[in-house]
Amino acid sequence: MENIVIIGNGIAGVSAARHIRKLSDKRIIIISGETDYFFSRTALMYVYMGHMKFDHIQPYENWFWEKNRIELVRGYVTQVDPKEKQLLVDGSRAINYDKLIIATGSKPNKFGWPGQDLHGAQGLYSKQDLDLLEVNAPNKEVCKRAVIVGGGLIGIELAEMLRSRDIPVTFLVREDSFWNGVLPSGESQLINEHILEHHIDLRLGTNLKEIVADENGKVKSVIIAETGEELPCNMVGLTAGVTPNVDFLKGSGIELGRGVKVNRFLETNVEDIYAIGDCAEQHEAIGNRRPIEAVWYTGRMMGETVAQTICGNQLEYKPGHWFNSAKFLDIEYQTYGWVFSERGMKDYEEHFHWRHPEEKVCITIAFNKENNQFLGINTFGIRMRHEIFDRWLNQEKDVDYVMEHLIDANFDPEFYKNYETEIVSKYNADFQKSIKTKKKSLKRIFQIN
Amino acid sequence: MSTYDRSMALTGQPPKELSRNQKIATLIGLSGLAIILLAAFNVNFPNKALWLSISLAAITTGTIWFSWDMYSKKEPGIKNDGVWFKSISSKGFWGWIAGISLTSFYIILYFYPEYLGLVQKGDNTGVIGLFDPLSRALSGNPASQWFVYGTLYTVAILAFGIKFMWKYRHNRYERIRTMSVMFFQTAFAFIIPELMARLNGSSVLNGGSLPYYDLKNMWPLNYYNFEGYRIKGFLSSGDIGFGLLIFGILSIFVISPILTYKYGKRWYCSWVCGCGGLAETAGDSFRQLSDKTVKAWKIERWVVHSVVVFVTLMTTAVIYSYLGNDTSKYWLTKSTFLIGVGVLLTSVFALVMIFKREQFQKDAKYGAVGYLVIILALIGFHFFSGDGQVFLFKSETLRKSYSFLIGSIFSGVIGTGFYPIFGNRVWCRFGCPMAAILGFQQRLFSKFRITTNGGQCISCGNCSTYCEMGIDVRAYAQKGENIVRSSCVGCGICSAVCPRGVLKLENGPLQGRIDSNQVLLGNDVDLMTLVNKK
Numbered sequence: 002m003e004n005i006v007i008i009g010n011g012i013a014g015v016s017a018a019r020h021i022r023k024l025s026d027k028r029i030i031i032i033s034g035e036t037d038y039f040f041s042r043t044a045l046m047y048v049y050m051g052h053m054k055f056d057h058i059q060p061y062e063n064w065f066w067e068k069n070r071i072e073l074v075r076g077y078v079t080q081v082d083p084k085e086k087q088l089l090v091d092g093s094r095a096i097n098y099d100k101l102i103i104a105t106g107s108k109p110n111k112f113g114w115p116g117q118d119l120h121g122a123q124g125l126y127s128k129q130d131l132d133l134l135e136v137n138a139p140n141k142e143v144c145k146r147a148v149i150v151g152g153g154l155i156g157i158e159l160a161e162m163l164r165s166r167d168i169p170v171t172f173l174v175r176e177d178s179f180w181n182g183v184l185p186s187g188e189s190q191l192i193n194e195h196i197l198e199h200h201i202d203l204r205l206g207t208n209l210k211e212i213v214a215d216e217n218g219k220v221k222s223v224i225i226a227e228t229g230e231e232l233p234c235n236m237v238g239l240t241a242g243v244t245p246n247v248d249f250l251k252g253s254g255i256e257l258g259r260g261v262k263v264n265r266f267l268e269t270n271v272e273d274i275y276a277i278g279d280c281a282e283q284h285e286a287i288g289n290r291r292p293i294e295a296v297w298y299t300g301r302m303m304g305e306t307v308a309q310t311i312c313g314n315q316l317e318y319k320p321g322h323w324f325n326s327a328k329f330l331d332i333e334y335q336t337y338g339w340v341f342s343e344r345g346m347k348d349y350e351e352h353f354h355w356r357h358p359e360e361k362v363c364i365t366i367a368f369n370k371e372n373n374q375f376l377g378i379n380t381f382g383i384r385m386r387h388e389i390f391d392r393w394l395n396q397e398k399d400v401d402y403v404m405e406h407l408i409d410a411n412f413d414p415e416f417y418k419n420y421e422t423e424i425v426s427k428y429n430a431d432f433q434k435s436i437k438t439k440k441k442s443l444k445r446i447f448q449i450n
Numbered sequence: 451m452s453t454y455d456r457s458m459a460l461t462g463q464p465p466k467e468l469s470r471n472q473k474i475a476t477l478i479g480l481s482g483l484a485i486i487l488l489a490a491f492n493v494n495f496p497n498k499a500l501w502l503s504i505s506l507a508a509i510t511t512g513t514i515w516f517s518w519d520m521y522s523k524k525e526p527g528i529k530n531d532g533v534w535f536k537s538i539s540s541k542g543f544w545g546w547i548a549g550i551s552l553t554s555f556y557i558i559l560y561f562y563p564e565y566l567g568l569v570q571k572g573d574n575t576g577v578i579g580l581f582d583p584l585s586r587a588l589s590g591n592p593a594s595q596w597f598v599y600g601t602l603y604t605v606a607i608l609a610f611g612i613k614f615m616w617k618y619r620h621n622r623y624e625r626i627r628t629m630s631v632m633f634f635q636t637a638f639a640f641i642i643p644e645l646m647a648r649l650n651g652s653s654v655l656n657g658g659s660l661p662y663y664d665l666k667n668m669w670p671l672n673y674y675n676f677e678g679y680r681i682k683g684f685l686s687s688g689d690i691g692f693g694l695l696i697f698g699i700l701s702i703f704v705i706s707p708i709l710t711y712k713y714g715k716r717w718y719c720s721w722v723c724g725c726g727g728l729a730e731t732a733g734d735s736f737r738q739l740s741d742k743t744v745k746a747w748k749i750e751r752w753v754v755h756s757v758v759v760f761v762t763l764m765t766t767a768v769i770y771s772y773l774g775n776d777t778s779k780y781w782l783t784k785s786t787f788l789i790g791v792g793v794l795l796t797s798v799f800a801l802v803m804i805f806k807r808e809q810f811q812k813d814a815k816y817g818a819v820g821y822l823v824i825i826l827a828l829i830g831f832h833f834f835s836g837d838g839q840v841f842l843f844k845s846e847t848l849r850k851s852y853s854f855l856i857g858s859i860f861s862g863v864i865g866t867g868f869y870p871i872f873g874n875r876v877w878c879r880f881g882c883p884m885a886a887i888l889g890f891q892q893r894l895f896s897k898f899r900i901t902t903n904g905g906q907c908i909s910c911g912n913c914s915t916y917c918e919m920g921i922d923v924r925a926y927a928q929k930g931e932n933i934v935r936s937s938c939v940g941c942g943i944c945s946a947v948c949p950r951g952v953l954k955l956e957n958g959p960l961q962g963r964i965d966s967n968q969v970l971l972g973n974d975v976d977l978m979t980l981v982n983k984k
Contacts, residue, residue, distance in 0.1 A: 041911060044910035044912075047910065050531050051530070052528075052531070052533060052947075060928060062744065141463065142463065195525075199525065297908045298905045298908075324905065326906050333949065335950075384951035387905065412903055415954075416626055447959050
């Protein structure tokens, strides 16, 4: 019986294991140094905030693994020897494999700031980071102020977490508006305002110079590069993105770039070794996607794809139309298709933006100004139906069609206020159109004749 | 690691900490309860109407002030910070104290009302005496333990309903739903039946007197609706009485199936029902305590459907007991009635097995066949064993055991008393025969479903954790499957707490409603075809 070893029990590794089990009787071993059982990494924040216990963020009950004959090994893989088809766990225990899947995820970026390894300075990625946060910032007595460095998704989540315990937070963001490398300016501005509403000391266009230690080697303060200001604090959150966690593979003969280099079949340069999830790096990016995608669902899809390949249906990884979502404090964000920020905008791309006069609700629609083709949508405070936008993107609908049928795509709970009329009348005004909104049609939504 | 509070302290670090306003509000609320407690120990209040008003006002003000302080100063959004740190909402010390106190209250209420001051002949004393003025003002009669309970129940739904609406003020579905349960409790369960009691003996009712009737409370939740004394009451009260009896029959056989077909069982369980109303308002702080394991789900299915069988047998036996044998006196006799029940159950069984067979788990099929055989065999006994008894036991024994085991112990003592331990819907989930019947309709004949939004799920678990019915919502959402479960009461909280906008409660076409395929997880079609291959 073929022996499949998976390094990493995150969403990518576990999806691969589940689907290999669905398709075959192969022996499956998952090795993880982080936790005994699979958990949802994106939910770690809710454990710190007291919304859930750690048990709740484990999607499968503990009997699941034995029942499905998925063997779990706890330990860090320290070495991979492709010639012998063998790997070492914690430097000593040897495990042989017939096929190896590397799914080791990421680790927080550290950019060589002085003091970045002091006690009290930490990233937020793993279960260990969460445990460490309970030590560094258990409450507002121990942590009188926290400074967060890096204005991305993890940074704003960490800010929300600390604020739930009433800890004062200073948020250093390199860009001159929050996440504006990704979000168009109107949306980025809306989030800036919302961050301030939550009493977070947001410092835009601000960089960290160094972290200062006290006499015990603990964080005492940070110094800001632009002004030289010294900010006393007890904890520094380093949340300037993540990088593939692949250092243990150096010298193994597996080709590495920033991550593990893979082709479209998720195969590495070494036969029978695959890489999936955050740690995999495509030789060439797929469409507008990045070569390394640290996103929950891409990890899952790569796991499903590699399972097919390993079980005999060699399959190319084709992630389909881009989509994603996040939550910024109280504001939900969804995106379908491509809407680039001003910085990354394509030549042919034009935006339509609408923002509610009082509520924190806005949308941006990107379309091709040459042929009016709909390219993508960002929504804040409005939920949208994935299936509808996937369909419209497949059918290459034009932007007028999308505006006309926008209500069909709405996924907000029942009785919520709809803004389609306001949105479309602004669109008509902006582009001298006279589009009338259609009524919501279940027939269209569910494609019934 | 998170540390769970095992201490008695009401204070601590945020988000556990209570503000000064919250402490004062708690004190005011407790002082209202203290008046009732003093009355229970027979402290005789001079002006009962005044003291009762003070007490109820203090409870309401305390609750409302507490929630105003807790929610109004924060941005609208999900307010679950610290839920698992607070001892009251995480089965800590105060959770157990609350559970034990509530349980004791129910035991006294159901079995020892004399300790509350109920006096059969003469004036009430104690707590019940305290409530006499209000009862006289509404119905003209002195209070009973049920009037005391009904009043406190209504106050709880109203005060905690306001709290709930503040907590979810960004969510219109939750606000409208809560207004609905508050309205139905106050009007239908509390005021209208009391006012109806004023009509008793009047000419409108031909001099008859109606039984106490909460119109929204239908059989089998009010398992006693077709008992002899109530039928007599209805029939003695002219056209109105007869109309109410017909309404009672229509509500279970016609009205509820239609509404459940269109909207799912939520129209009842989380919009109208009083048990649901209390669970959604006063019980909201305990929703996360429901057990989500597969084991609990298995137990739930067996227990709740056994209660349905029990209530069907019991009601059949009770109606049987007061029917006659002589067709010349009344067309409905013992035999025709039993045959009717047998035909109805058999045809429901046959239709479901013919048209919906593929949707049943193996154990559900065995269960259904087993129970049908038992019921038909017991009905058969009547024709073999001669007169007197149906179903081996005296109908009165069946009625009494049901009312004790299910009506009192299950729905009251366990169902509500154990809110802080097992979660707020223990009764609705494991015990309520009404929920089981509506759930059966919801699972098989309804447009309602919770739609999963393609591939956006991140398996975080908020939906499952905050599902009061113990449904593992995430298990479906992360596979891209819609959620179609008989136990779902449609409270909408899974959709509210989802950080990625994955879930939507909606009434849509039947076609494709239960899509057990993993649709649109965000990958190209050929992978999805392979994934869905069984």
